[in-house]
Amino acid sequence: MDAMLQNKELSLVQKLGKLLQDHNGIDVLAMDMRPLDFWTDFFVITTVTSSTHMEGMERHIKEFVKENKLEILYRSSRPNKNSMPNLSEQDLTEIGPDEWRLLDLGGIVIHLMTSKSRSFYELERLWSSAPLVSIEAGHSSKSS
Numbered sequence: 001m002d003a004m005l006q007n008k009e010l011s012l013v014q015k016l017g018k019l020l021q022d023h024n025g026i027d028v029l030a031m032d033m034r035p036l037d038f039w040t041d042f043f044v045i046t047t048v049t050s051s052t053h054m055e056g057m058e059r060h061i062k063e064f065v066k067e068n069k070l071e072i073l074y075r076s077s078r079p080n081k082n083s084m085p086n087l088s089e090q091d092l093t094e095i096g097p098d099e100w101r102l103l104d105l106g107g108i109v110i111h112l113m114t115s116k117s118r119s120f121y122e123l124e125r126l127w128s129s130a131p132l133v134s135i136e137a138g139h140s141s142k143s144s
Helices: 003-022 051-067 089-093 115-121
Strands: 026-032 042-048 074-076 100-104 108-114
Touching: 003 026, 003 042, 003 051, 003 108, 042 051, 042 115, 051 100, 051 108, 108 115
Parallel strands: 042 108
Antiparallel strands: 026 042, 074 100, 100 108
16 A cells, blocks of 8 residues: 555544544544554544444444545444454354444444443454554544
């Protein structure tokens, strides 16, 4: 991937992180997965407070995707072995559909998680060697 494309993707990650913060996402975190030779370039993770909050966040993400001419390649209300290969089948069945929403934009994967699922799966610890991405540089236009 050339430098210009990498900078655009990084900018999108920062804007997505800011968008999630603007809409009351808790502990928004962006991780650069590229050094791990992973199946995606970035994770953006946030904690939501309820299924209603999760639905609202997903709506804002879909608007962002449309505005930025992106595409949601995969959406799951329950991650599976293909989307999260490092987790066991048992781990994947522990969390219900209103606990974790995964949106795959190709180079960016967004995880909307309840505090229960986030503390159970500990994605930050699981991939702790991934560098964190500052989301402070990003900006979004809050449309509420």
